Amino acid sequence: MNKLFLVSAGPGAKDLVAPRAIAAINTCSDLVAYGLYLDLLGDICIGKNHHDLPLGEEVGRARLALDLAASGKNTALISSGDIGIYAMASLVFELLDQQGGNQHATEPHESQSQWQDVEIEVIPGISAMQAGASRIGAILGHDFCTISLSDLLTPWQTIEKRIYACAEGDFVVSFYNPRSRKRDWQINRARDILLKYRPAQTPVLLGRQLTREDESIITTTLEALDAKDVDMFTLVTVGNSESRSIIHNRSSWIYTPRGYSKKL
Amino acid sequence: MNKLFLVSAGPGAKDLVAPRAIAAINTCSDLVAYGLYLDLLGDICIGKNHHDLPLGEEVGRARLALDLAASGKNTALISSGDIGIYAMASLVFELLDQQGGNQHATEPHESQSQWQDVEIEVIPGISAMQAGASRIGAILGHDFCTISLSDLLTPWQTIEKRIYACAEGDFVVSFYNPRSRKRDWQINRARDILLKYRPAQTPVLLGRQLTREDESIITTTLEALDAKDVDMFTLVTVGNSESRSIIHNRSSWIYTPRGYSKKL
Numbered sequence: 001m002n003k004l005f006l007v008s009a010g011p012g013a014k015d016l017v018a019p020r021a022i023a024a025i026n027t028c029s030d031l032v033a034y035g036l037y038l039d040l041l042g043d044i045c046i047g048k049n050h051h052d053l054p055l056g057e058e059v060g061r062a063r064l065a066l067d068l069a070a071s072g073k074n075t076a077l078i079s080s081g082d083i084g085i086y087a088m089a090s091l092v093f094e095l096l097d098q099q100g101g102n103q104h105a106t107e108p109h110e111s112q113s114q115w116q117d118v119e120i121e122v123i124p125g126i127s128a129m130q131a132g133a134s135r136i137g138a139i140l141g142h143d144f145c146t147i148s149l150s151d152l153l154t155p156w157q158t159i160e161k162r163i164y165a166c167a168e169g170d171f172v173v174s175f176y177n178p179r180s181r182k183r184d185w186q187i188n189r190a191r192d193i194l195l196k197y198r199p200a201q202t203p204v205l206l207g208r209q210l211t212r213e214d215e216s217i218i219t220t221t222l223e224a225l226d227a228k229d230v231d232m233f234t235l236v237t238v239g240n241s242e243s244r245s246i247i248h249n250r251s252s253w254i255y256t257p258r259g260y261s262k263k264l
Numbered sequence: 265m266n267k268l269f270l271v272s273a274g275p276g277a278k279d280l281v282a283p284r285a286i287a288a289i290n291t292c293s294d295l296v297a298y299g300l301y302l303d304l305l306g307d308i309c310i311g312k313n314h315h316d317l318p319l320g321e322e323v324g325r326a327r328l329a330l331d332l333a334a335s336g337k338n339t340a341l342i343s344s345g346d347i348g349i350y351a352m353a354s355l356v357f358e359l360l361d362q363q364g365g366n367q368h369a370t371e372p373h374e375s376q377s378q379w380q381d382v383e384i385e386v387i388p389g390i391s392a393m394q395a396g397a398s399r400i401g402a403i404l405g406h407d408f409c410t411i412s413l414s415d416l417l418t419p420w421q422t423i424e425k426r427i428y429a430c431a432e433g434d435f436v437v438s439f440y441n442p443r444s445r446k447r448d449w450q451i452n453r454a455r456d457i458l459l460k461y462r463p464a465q466t467p468v469l470l471g472r473q474l475t476r477e478d479e480s481i482i483t484t485t486l487e488a489l490d491a492k493d494v495d496m497f498t499l500v501t502v503g504n505s506e507s508r509s510i511i512h513n514r515s516s517w518i519y520t521p522r523g524y525s526k527k528l
Contacts, residue, residue: 010282013284014283015283015284015287016282016283016284017283018274018281018390019278019279019280019281019283020277020279020280023279058524059524059528082390082394084394084397084404085404085405086406089398089402089405090402090405090406090520090521090522091522091524092402093401093402093405093510093512093517094524094528095528096510096512097508097510097519098525100511100512116512117513118513119513120512120513120517122397122398122399122402124280124390124394124395124397125390125394126282126346126388126389127394130349130391131388133348133386133388134348134353135386137353137357137386138348138353138354138356138357138386139348140348140349141350141353141354141357142350142354142412142418143410143411143412143426144349144409144410145407145408145409145410145430145433145435146407147407148406148407153522153523153524153526153527154406154522154523161432161434162407162433162434162435164433165430165432165433165435166433168425168429169409169426169429169433170422170425170426171409171426171429244361246357246360246361246364248357248360248364248382248384249381249382249383249384253357253360253384255357255358255361256354257354257358258350258354258355258417258418259417260322260323260355260358261358263323263417264358264362
């Protein structure tokens with residue numbers, strides 16, 4: 001078959017995985033993923049060949065998945081969230097592009113690599129920002145953006161330019177990879193830039209291990225956002241200048257209006 | 265129970281609906297949604313009370329859903345895509361906020377409306393941009409934003425400010441509501457702004473009726489993007505300055521690199 005599925009495992013909860021993702025995994029003999037994601041998916045992974053590589057070995061993981069598929073094994077490369085959003089799908093296509101000798105071409109041309117017969121299917125999934133928004137209301141209710149704060153692959157200058165653009169455009173913003181063991185100042189720098197443009201009381205969501213057993217949901221404000229409350233398992237979503245915190249039925253909610261109030 | 269589920273029905277295909285959404289609908293006696301969405305969901309909607317209202321009656325639909333739940337009927341308000349992204353969730357919270365008398369409050373306080381006992385649960389889903397990206401590769405592979413081009417509720421000045429911010433930040437961008445019967449120039453204006461900042465050959469996806477029976481996928485370039493090829497069922501996603509078109513295994517793909525090439 002030479003088929004490689006790029007599978008989205010969703011934020012964590014089994015009942016937020018699309019049936020199409022489960023069906024794809026069922027047709028595969030080989031799974032390439034962190035062990036944690038396989039644990040989250042549960043029984044459907046039993047009896048498959050598992051291939052794991054240490055954190056940080058993304059390139060190796062993508063190559064391995066392509067090699068397995070090229071050797072005739074139906075293979076699933078699995079990422080949590082949506083595999084197309086800050087996950088492995090982009091890297092697979094980057095490898096195909098480079099192997100095809102396309103990197104300096106102005107027109108696309110046929111790949112000639114050892115992976116040329118691999119048939120690719122991408123299966124979308126629910127990303128962390130959506131899981132987080134759903135737990136606290138509708139903070140993504142109007143125009144929004146996502147920014148990864150990891151400067152491993154993107155120069156900080158580019159990231160900071162995007163934070164300024166996000167602030168000037170008054171976008172709701174979800175920060176992925178807000179902090180790691182070695183990166184601790186980026187989220188505070190992002191907060192300081194946003195504070196120049198939107199109110200100190202702008203609602204903020206800190207969602208940790210979303211939809212998983214040890215989920216933690218904290219709602220705070222932009223001025224109170226601090227790196228000490230954030231780790232590599234946290235999604236940080238900051239509202240726009242019109243986002244509001246309300247209490248309904250003894251729970252706190254955050255929503256971003258689309259502007260119906262003029263009509264109400 | 266007084267429970268109101270805000271349910272995401274996904275882009276269209278049944279196997280992209282989260283099991284949690286199906287489970288929620290199963291517990292409900294009353295469904296509030298466009299008839300089309302109920303058709304897409306299929307058999308699970310049989311035997312429920314359907315409540316439909318004409319297109320454009322969003323406020324009436326949200327009020328009806330809250331009223332049904334307040335009267336003791338387990339109710340699902342259903343939107344296609346993710347109900348938290350350009351859909352009904354935000355409006356429900358906007359109504360709760362206004363009924364609670366919160367609209368001029370600086371601190372959140374308890375709602376006192378006829379809806380105060382309604383328990384709300386939001387169920388996230390796969391949005392059109394994710395379905396579109398998955399069909400053509402990984403165009404959302406790096407920082408991105410979403411902008412609705414509908415100026416029914418948002419002044420065009422605000423929308424244009426966001427297009428400029430998106431352009432300056434070099435975000436991949438998905439345009440929702442790119443065109444309607446009465447609005448035909450906005451997508452071309454957006455194209456012209458983006459062309460000042462990113463290459464004419466920047467890859468563009470036009471995804472119409474994504475994952476549905478009459479799905480159409482067109483990949484084009486920023487300079488060739490034109491309102492004549494876009495309607496109200498089309499999602500338009502424009503790559504950033506680094507997005508690339510490639511051909512692999514006789515298919516066209518678009519991806520946005522995260523920057524691994526420096527490591528390859």
